Amino acid sequence: MKKVHNYSAGPCILPPEVLKQAAEAVVEFEGMGLSLLEISHRSKQFEAVMDESRHLVRELLHVPDNYSVVFLQGGATLGFTIAPYNFLPVGGKAAYVNTGTWATGALKEGIRMGNAVEIASSESSNFNHIPKGYSIPADADYLHLTSNNTIYGTQFKDFPASPVKVICDMSSDIFARQINVSDFAMIYAGAQKNMGPAGATLYIVNNDLLGKSGRNIPVYLDLVQHIKKDSMYNTPPVYSVYVSMLTLRWLKNLGGVPVMEKINEEKARTLYAEIDLNPLFKGHSVAEDRSTMNATFTLTDESLADEFDALWKSAGISGIKGHRSVGGYRASMYNALPLESVKVLVEVMRELALKKA
Numbered sequence: 001m002k003k004v005h006n007y008s009a010g011p012c013i014l015p016p017e018v019l020k021q022a023a024e025a026v027v028e029f030e031g032m033g034l035s036l037l038e039i040s041h042r043s044k045q046f047e048a049v050m051d052e053s054r055h056l057v058r059e060l061l062h063v064p065d066n067y068s069v070v071f072l073q074g075g076a077t078l079g080f081t082i083a084p085y086n087f088l089p090v091g092g093k094a095a096y097v098n099t100g101t102w103a104t105g106a107l108k109e110g111i112r113m114g115n116a117v118e119i120a121s122s123e124s125s126n127f128n129h130i131p132k133g134y135s136i137p138a139d140a141d142y143l144h145l146t147s148n149n150t151i152y153g154t155q156f157k158d159f160p161a162s163p164v165k166v167i168c169d170m171s172s173d174i175f176a177r178q179i180n181v182s183d184f185a186m187i188y189a190g191a192q193k194n195m196g197p198a199g200a201t202l203y204i205v206n207n208d209l210l211g212k213s214g215r216n217i218p219v220y221l222d223l224v225q226h227i228k229k230d231s232m233y234n235t236p237p238v239y240s241v242y243v244s245m246l247t248l249r250w251l252k253n254l255g256g257v258p259v260m261e262k263i264n265e266e267k268a269r270t271l272y273a274e275i276d277l278n279p280l281f282k283g284h285s286v287a288e289d290r291s292t293m294n295a296t297f298t299l300t301d302e303s304l305a306d307e308f309d310a311l312w313k314s315a316g317i318s319g320i321k322g323h324r325s326v327g328g329y330r331a332s333m334y335n336a337l338p339l340e341s342v343k344v345l346v347e348v349m350r351e352l353a354l355k356k357a
């Protein structure tokens with residue numbers, strides 16, 4: 001197979017050994033003479049997959065005992081709706097920090113359900129930083145954050161001290177760095193950024209805080225129902241859960257989240273150093289809030305775009321075109337992207353600078 005340096009923002013790169021095992025399971029799963037795609041989700045073989053997946057999440061993130069781990073369908077987008085249904089009582093209030101497209105999407109769903117207010121936003125500077133110095137209303141039922149802003153390349157380095165429960169969309173940096181789960185009432189994350197293929201969405205939720213919204217919750221959106229049924233209320237996204245399990249095993253074998261965090265920091269340092277040093281490029285986000293997952297940058301002279309594009313394409317780089325709302329380039333350095341791929345990109349950036357010197 002051709003060597004490609006896959007910088008896709010999502011769905012994104014997965015470890016090659018995970019892809020190989022995932023492919024084998026499609027043909028035959030565990031000597032059953034059947035594909036993983038052909039067996040019942042109630043079979044003992046799949047139940048073992050679901051159990052191990054949930055267990056690995058607990059182990060890798062040190063999830064406290066009073067939290068539940070469930071895998072649902074619907075993407076993180078459904079999480080935008082699940083959050084207020086489960087945590088915003090009728091007549092209650094929710095506070096949102098607006099750090100970009102996905103945070104805006106979450107806020108809009110909150111507004112559909114009740115009094116959801118934007119308490120801080122970085123929209124006026126095209127979301128190039130994480131707002132700071134705002135106050136969190138103590139009468140809010142929860143604060144909603146988006147830990148990593150996939151499109152703009154910003155990331156909360158520290159989460160604000162909150163007087164109220166915190167719900168966080170961690171779709172694009174879950175398992176990339178150490179977190180303290182007990183700081184959050186709920187964490188949710190679509191699989192396809194750092195965990196596995198699209199289809200599954202992970203919810204990590206504090207049981208003690210559930211069942212208090214007083215709402216008549218449609219059954220699929222009611223986390224209590226999913227927890228009661230051990231994430232098997234209905235057919236789960238079996239393949240996405242299985243491949244996520246393989247990725248989490250890979251991560252565990254590598255040494256877990258602390259080791260991954262160090263690798264991610266090194267990748268980010270390597271690329272941002274070049275963005276800062278190379279006169280042909282400039283970063284989109286302010287240095288202190290730069291994401292270790294998604295680095296956004298532009299050419300200082302747009303007329304060099306064709307030449308740069310030809311260079312990175314011929315180096316086997318894929319998926320670094322920026323999102324239309326920022327333009328330029330976005331290099332997504334999720335867990336499975338090796339440092340070697342970052343070095344190739346840096347080389348290409350240097351090559352362009354040398355040609356223009």
Ligand SMILES: *Cc1c(COP(=O)(O)O)cnc(C)c1O
Pocket residue numbers: 010074075076077078102146148149150169170171172190191193
């Ligand atoms: C990709 C992304 C989403 C949307 O996820 P879907 O699974 O497509 O609904 C939401 N939030 C963040 C932070 C994302 O990166």
